Amino acid sequence: MDFNLNLKALLWRMEELYKEKEIVSRTFEGRERYTYGQLTSEVRKLANMLRGEGEVVGSMAWNTRRHLEMYLAVPLLGKVLHTINVRFHPREVDYVVETAGDTVLFYDQDLEGTISSLSTKVRKVALDERWDNQVDSWDELNTLPDVEERRGAILCFTSGTTGRPKGVVYSHRSIFIHSLALLAGDVMGITSKDVVMPAVPMFHISAWDVPFASLMTGAKLVLPGPRPGPKELADLIQEEKVTMAVGAPTVWISFLDYVKRERVDLSSLKLIVTGGAEPPVSLLKGFRELGVKTYHAWGMTETEAITTINSSQEPEEFRKQGAPMPGVEFDVISPPGSSLPWDGRTSGELMVRGAWVTGGYFKDEAKSKESTIHNLEGLWFRTGDVVTIDARGNVKVVDRYKDLIKSGGEWISSVDLENAIMEYEPILEAVVVGVPDEKWGERPVALVVPKAEFRGKLKEDDVKRHLESLNRFPKWWIPDRVIFVDAIPKTSTGKMDKKEIRASINRLRE
Amino acid sequence: MDFNLNLKALLWRMEELYKEKEIVSRTFEGRERYTYGQLTSEVRKLANMLRGEGEVVGSMAWNTRRHLEMYLAVPLLGKVLHTINVRFHPREVDYVVETAGDTVLFYDQDLEGTISSLSTKVRKVALDERWDNQVDSWDELNTLPDVEERRGAILCFTSGTTGRPKGVVYSHRSIFIHSLALLAGDVMGITSKDVVMPAVPMFHISAWDVPFASLMTGAKLVLPGPRPGPKELADLIQEEKVTMAVGAPTVWISFLDYVKRERVDLSSLKLIVTGGAEPPVSLLKGFRELGVKTYHAWGMTETEAITTINSSQEPEEFRKQGAPMPGVEFDVISPPGSSLPWDGRTSGELMVRGAWVTGGYFKDEAKSKESTIHNLEGLWFRTGDVVTIDARGNVKVVDRYKDLIKSGGEWISSVDLENAIMEYEPILEAVVVGVPDEKWGERPVALVVPKAEFRGKLKEDDVKRHLESLNRFPKWWIPDRVIFVDAIPKTSTGKMDKKEIRASINRLRE
DSSP states (O other), rough: OOOOHHHHHHHHHHHHOTTOOOEEEEEEESEEEEEEHHHHHHHHHHHHHHTTTTTTEEEEOOHHHHHHHHHHHHHTTTEEEOOOOTTTOHHHHHHHHHHTOOSSEEOOOOGGGHHHTTTOOOOEETTTTTTGGOOSGGGGGGGOOOOOOOEEEEEEEEEOOSOOOOOOEHHHHHHHHHHHTTTTTTOOOOOOOOEEEEOOOTGGGGGGHHHHHHHHHEEEEOOOOOSOOOHHHHHHHHHHHEEEEEEEEEHHHHHHHHHHHTTTOOTOOOOOOSSOOOOHHHHHHHHTTTEEEEEEEOOOOOGGSSSEEOOOOOOOHTSSBEEOTTTTEEEEEEEETOOOSSSSOOOEEEEEETTTTSSTTTTOHHHHHHHHHEEEEEEEEEEEEEEEEEEOOOOEEEGGGGGGGEEETEEEEEHHEEEEEESSSTTEEEEEEEEEEEETEEEEEEEEOOOOOTTOOOOOHHHHHHHHHTSSSOGGOOOOOEEOOSOOOTTTTBBHHHHHHHHHHHHHHH | OOOOOSHHHHHHHHTTOOEEEEEEEEOOSSEEEHHHHHHHHHHHHHHHHHSOSSSSEEEEEBHHHHHHHHHHHHHHHHHHEEEOOOOOHHHHHHHHHHHHTEEEEEEEEGGGGHTTTTOOEEEEEESEEEEEEOOOOGGGGGOOOOOOOOEEEEEEEEOOSSSOOOOOEHHHHHHHHHHHTTTTTTTTTOOTTTEEOOOOOOGGGGGGGGGHHHHTTEEEEOBBBBOOHHHHHHHHHHTTTOOOOEEOOHHHHHHHHHHHHOOOOOOOOOEEOOSSOOOOOOHHHHHHTTTTTEEEEEEEEGGSSSSEEEOOOOOHTTTTTTEEOOTEEEEEEEETTOOOSSSOOOOOEEEEEETTSSSSBBTTTHHHHHEEEETTTTTEEEEEEEEOOOOOEEEEEEEGGGOOOETTEEEOOHHHHHHHHHSTEEEEEEEEEEETTTEEEEEEEEEEEEEGGGGGTHHHHHHHHHHHHTTTTOOEEEEEESEEEEEEEEETTOOOHHHHHHHHHHHOOO
């Protein structure tokens, strides 16, 4: 039987099986809460309102119920929701809106600053408007098309530190299969008894499809709203009895610091899933002390969401990104393109393919060609990540190709050094970059944020001695300089902005 | 990216991620055990050997490693494995082999009796032959086609109690999605740490895809081999530390009786999943006393495998078949075809559709047309089951349309009566059928198997008084006769054979 794996099948579950299930959405003022039944009624109103729109509808919004309604309503019409990173510069927003061809842009009101600076002529609608003002005919609400499963549902642009953002389209099919895979016991194992909080932004990589997966199985969904800080996340977890939360390592680093200081009760919380950058082992250990498991996941804009999960609670194993989920396949290749052994030692570029991996970029043939290769096994996407893979398929990201440091003709892994520095108790965050050096080509330099109580008390040599004491690195790996800073520059998706960091170090040296 | 959800993607996982995982296969003599890596090597040998075969390859075999190798090798070539019910009469085997167009039939040696009685000229190969005798070129082993996901993989014929068997084709895609769905926490939640034993036969409904799902996530798989009885199942569970086992209610009824009598240690076992017929509540209670959960699932040949799961451990809820899994949709209709309310009371025919529901029968347009309807929502398969659905989508099978008893113009549910009789402590099994009656049209008659220790001691009136004492049924529901028997006639798939039962009651009356 032909059965489209589309969002209408998700809507069916929400309307027929889970009407009474709950959704909580944090606002600036407090919390809104409603049922799946009320959500789907809003979705049908919005869909009705958007019938006349063009093929691509833009959103610039936080993790809120209104954004969730757009997540469903726009694709249900066979149109594409273009989620725009709220941290983009207005020039980047102009670029992606024009490239995507948005006919309307819905935005959260606190983003009016960016919105008012845009040059694009796209129509802008604040997200506080009520959909139901727009409904003329209630009959129409019941007829939604059975969208072909390979049709695009969500469009997301990368926030690469180099070059212009590149668009990636997620289809109904890829969302459905990825969401189903998230429910697997060896992945997240979300069930109808869980309370799930995606602290990864819905404006980027569809919040890893975690909202869709939660709705698919009838979990209670907690949306942390605009600009959530550690206190807001902790309050939601405590008061809504969150069992699973998903977010980038930086989110959980400051969260963990906060909950330890404030002695927050995390008894409902079973699982933190983190990814987007390598989480420090201190995160695993910190949460373990509080009785919470931490899973390490890996994905990128081009793989829609996560493609691996590592549930190991052993520090050494935890540092790996994990093995591919059902529906995804990996390989590791040498620069000319031949497969390398999966021995946990030989490193090369990670290649991915699968049911939710992109085959190329939106309207960008040149970049698409550059990022994919065909071999005997078919089409693969080139990740640009340097990895090893072990005999059980566990991937370890050694570095980004462009972030490796080449010193005296040898490679130094900035990621390894960063993690080693963060194992040092007084350190909150660290980043290591290569800076030009006359003698060695490049040399590593570390930017370090000490924990509040250690500010001003820590010396450069303390950090260097810590690294040496680990007996893990050759002497020439130890960074030449350790610079103490209050914060590390981040990209719009919360990753450490190495391009900006290198530039500021160079400014310091001048 | 186009990525086929096919069995090659499953093979990839087995070869790349789970090489060292274990498979145990019970034989008449003992147990064979090997790794996924060894299994896939055998699969590649077999695939090589079968390259020259026709499109359909037959198997008549138990749950063994050789059969598992066929499950993979045949579909990996783009051919269809036709699994034949070992309990079919030779005439039925002839019919399905000819209808399917098998060019070769592999069989387990203990089935030589049936095999030697066949009229079909199909080539027959005993399953004890080693595949590797046939391998000429090892290079060829590495090239398997990337089969289009909608292509057929397994063909299974119904074992309907009326009429000729009807063929249903399961595609690569439907097997992949269904297997993925079985991993979900709200379904079976199989993980790589589980030890899974399918006691449902691989010769029918692909053992509910449980072997595929287990291999997809790297679970240890225990195949109970030829003609397993309660002792064989208990030994395997104890010695292989099985955590999940799947089988029909009749299997678990005699198993529970055995483990209680023999005080078998079931400490590894967490979960029994049962379906194929409504399990008596005594099963839930019996396993609960031993610390084992029982889930109630529902499916049919035409839905490939299970489509619902009910994890409730409350006796009243447990009697329901559960809510549809992600990827499946239900409706309940009145005879003319209009939707009925989901109120847990209104009964009508169950309609299903979804990613692993058939759209029609193999080479049988008339039956296909009869069994499907198109409405505004699209295509649906008519199950022939009379059900109610509650507000949370939980299905309760009231009866088969053809098994309802019409007495004095009112309907009597044979299933309700059977379950009520089985609640009576001295009773092992019961079946209720309608027999012709001059005055009332039809009247219910019960066939009852007492437990060993109650044989010869129980009277007809004891059973009737038990039914009356429940205060659950109108007086005219109480069966006119209760007949004590040693065993209840079963169909080839272990269901109570109501056609045969009615015939023998009629013989008794003559």
